[in-house]
Amino acid sequence: MNININTLAGGAVAEQIKNELQRIADNVLDPNTSAVANRTLTIKLTIKPDKDRQSAAVDTQVTASLASREGVPSRFVFDYDNQGNGVVAELLTQQDRNQMMMNNAGAVVDGTGAAPEGLKNVVNGVFR
Template sequence: MKVDINNLAGGAMAERINRELAKVAENVMDPNTKAEAVRTVTITLKIKPNEARQMGQTDIEVKSSLAPAKGVPTQFVFDFDKEGKAVMKELNLSNDKNQMAMNDAGDVVDGTGTSPNPKVVGLYK
C-alpha cells in the first residue's frame, strides 16, 4: 500500500502543512517570542469506515502550536484612596508626569519631579 502524501486530497494536505510551517517560521523569527520555545505541527487523519468496510470517510486536520508572545514587564504600586478603596497605579519612572516616585529628599513627586495634588492619601502618610 502506498499513499502519495503530496497528492492526498488533491494536494490540500500538503498545502495546509506548508501554510502551518509558514506560521511556524514567522513565529520563530518574531523577536517577541521566546527563541527556544518548541513549536509543533500536528497532522491528524480521521478515518471512519462504512459498515461494509469498503470505504472510509476521511477528514484531514493540520494545525500548529506556536510560542506565545513574551510577557511585557511592568510594576504596580498599591494603596488606598480617601474612601478606603484599594487602588493601584503603574510605576513607570520614565519621566511620565502621571507616575509617582520619591525624590532624594523623600518627598512623593510625579515623573517630572513636581509634588502632585494629593489624590491618594496613603502615599503621604
C-alpha cells in the first residue's frame, strides 16, 4: 500500500488531524470540563468505487468528540406579578425565596434580591 496520511488529499487530512488534536488539547485544559473524560479522534474514509472497479472517490472526515462542559448550579423561583403574569428570577440564596436577607448595601431584600414591595417597616422581624 502506498498511502501516506501526511500527503493524503494534498496534506489536507494531516491538517484536519492537527486542527482536531488542537481542539482536544484545548478541551483537556479547559477547567470547566472533566479532567478524566475520554476524548476521541475519528478519521473516516468513505470510499465509493467506480463501476469499473479500477478507481474510487474518497471522502475523508476527521472529527473530535470532546468532553462536555460541566453544569453550573443555580436556582430559579417562579411567581406571578401584580398583573397575573408568570415571572422568573434567579434565587440568590440556597434558601426559601421568602427568606429575607441583607444585601451588600445593608438593605433588606427577599431571596431573589428584590426589596419587598409595600413593606417598609420591620417590627420584631416582621414586615408591616
